Amino acid sequence: MVNPDIATADGERHDIPRISLALFLAGFSTFSLIYCVQPLLPEFSVEFGLTPASSSLALSLTTALLALSIVCAGMVSEAVGRRGLMFVSMGSAALLNLLASFAPNWQTLLVARALEGLVLGGVPAVAMAYLAEEVPQRRLGKVMGLYVGGTAFGGMMGRVAMGALTEFLSWRAAMGTLSVVAALSALAFIWLLPPSRHFQRQPGLNLPYHLAAWKKHLQDARLRPFFLVGVLCMGTFIAVYNYIGYRLVAAPYRLGQTALGLIFLAYVFGIFTSSAAGALVDRLGRARVIGCGALVSFFGLALTLADGLPLVIAGISLVTVGFFMVHSVASGAVGRLAQGHKGHASAIYLLCYYAGSSVLGSAAGALWRFGHWPAVAAFGGLMALGVLGVALALRAQDSAAPAALQDAGGSARGSAAVQASRSPVVVASSVSSRSAAPAGRALPSARHAASGRSRR
CATH class of the missing domain: 1.20.1250.20 (MFS general substrate transporter like domains)
Structure with a gap:
């Protein structure tokens, strides 16, 4: 497309x-x-x-x-x-x-x-x-x-x-x-x-093609750890932001809605962290940065258990920084490691990411009923430790990544221009039903569809 x-x-x-x-x-x-x-x-x-x-x-x-x-x-x-x-x-x-x-x-x-x-x-x-x-x-x-x-x-x-x-x-x-x-x-x-100048409307959804692309990425052992990271890191983040308000509007803090809303300005730290995380990956590798982000979130959750409001706010800020470190690296890794059909791979990551928000976020609320904030913080801490465990498992993969990327670059060199134009589309599950497959390995349905289609 x-x-x-x-x-x-x-x-x-x-x-x-x-x-x-x-x-x-x-x-x-x-x-x-x-x-x-x-x-x-x-x-x-x-x-x-x-x-x-x-x-x-x-x-x-x-x-x-x-x-x-x-x-x-x-x-x-x-x-x-x-x-x-x-x-x-x-x-x-x-x-x-x-x-x-x-x-x-x-x-x-x-x-x-x-x-x-x-x-x-x-x-x-x-x-x-x-x-x-x-x-x-x-x-x-x-x-x-x-x-x-x-x-x-x-x-x-x-x-x-x-x-x-x-x-x-x-x-x-x-x-x-x-x-x-x-x-x-x-x-x-x-x-x-x-209005779009270069869009060409296509009839039909070509569902078999998309299903085959999604299946391919789900079977990729290099991508599955990052899908799991998306679930866990978003679950941690949403658990904190969903329920910290219940703690801060109660005694001894009794914050009003304006003060409570200002707590969310901690989001700013995360925005800047996303940019810095990319540079850290170049120096330390994906696994180390994800592991560091998980530890930052874990210690932030521990700080939220303190009684002093400044410490609680500092803890929220650390959780935010850790989340953005992990999320920015994991989402970028999915786009980089996916062999063709990068939009489909990123769609799976986002599906996992928002599943973590909806399912784990609600699960944390059930824990609030039994243990209030300490139970929620403990649940978030377990998820952060889960991310750390994935990061440790990724160490071997991270050390082998340069060779893998070099091989991938050689196999895809013939279609680099098309792939480069598609790679920014990291949130569309199907930027095009004609996305380029790796050279010489087009999916059957895509090959069939391409036979009657003119090149753009």
Whole structure:
């Protein structure tokens, strides 16, 4: 789907700033809507008489449906187009979030949040595919970085803004306000984003091809450890961010919603850590950096058991730093080690990542019922130690990685341009139903499909 020759044929595009701003808004809107309920979980418990585990479903259901829709949305975009699908996803999510704010009961709110996760998958699954198709390669990194920055900023501000607004408004009014902002972002997005120039609509979903690609990656012993890391590191992170609020609004801290929301500014440390982790991998290797991140998270969890508020905040910050170290390295490793069909491999990683958020996040809530914060911290610590165990098992693989990458580079040299143009699309499960397979090893369904298709 992504052809670097087409993408750069027009020379310098004059609408790159519009594309950059549009995709920044898409990232901001999507992830602020996903995580806006996290600081509200204690409010939901009071409003609806819920346990922490039940309250966490407002986020867990969203991320669970998001994981499934990310896998499917890339295929759908091949048939219906990139730009329109992203706009519909953003607009529908804003409307569903608004409906959730008016929900008369807990069941209605959960249905709205689940549907919100389902429709939001159309943004991360498609945004990077659009960029890889439409932005010249020499400018792709910068524009992609702005999109990723928008997702991080949205994830942080969705949490912080909800905490601040709930101090002065009801949680319903706060969610409604964010929904309006998200709707305006969707309108600005469709106005700013130019129509696709290089997209070619394809009928059908070519499901056998995608199933074969996913099966191939699940059978790859080099990738499976990183899929497990995605589950465990996200489970640790969400366990802390979901339930630390319950501890801090109670005695002896009794923090208000504004102060509680500001706790989520610890997210900033993680954003900077992601950039530094890449440089550390070059010096230390993937296994060591993942292991260090797991240890940082483990010691951060231990600090959250202290009584002093500054120590608790320091612990949250360390957990955040450790999470971003692990996640950035693991997600990058999946994209680098996958032999062809990199978008499919990354989709599996994201499926595991959000499964950790939904399943393990809710499991931590059940532990709160029996042991409150010490039980949650212990559960998070076990998951961090699980990541450390995977890192230790990866030491042999990490030492052999240069030779493996050299072999992979030689086998794929004949199709390097096509693969390079696809590799940035790390969140689309199927940037194209015609993604290049490793040289000389096209999947049967892909080979059959290619026979009647002209090259771009």
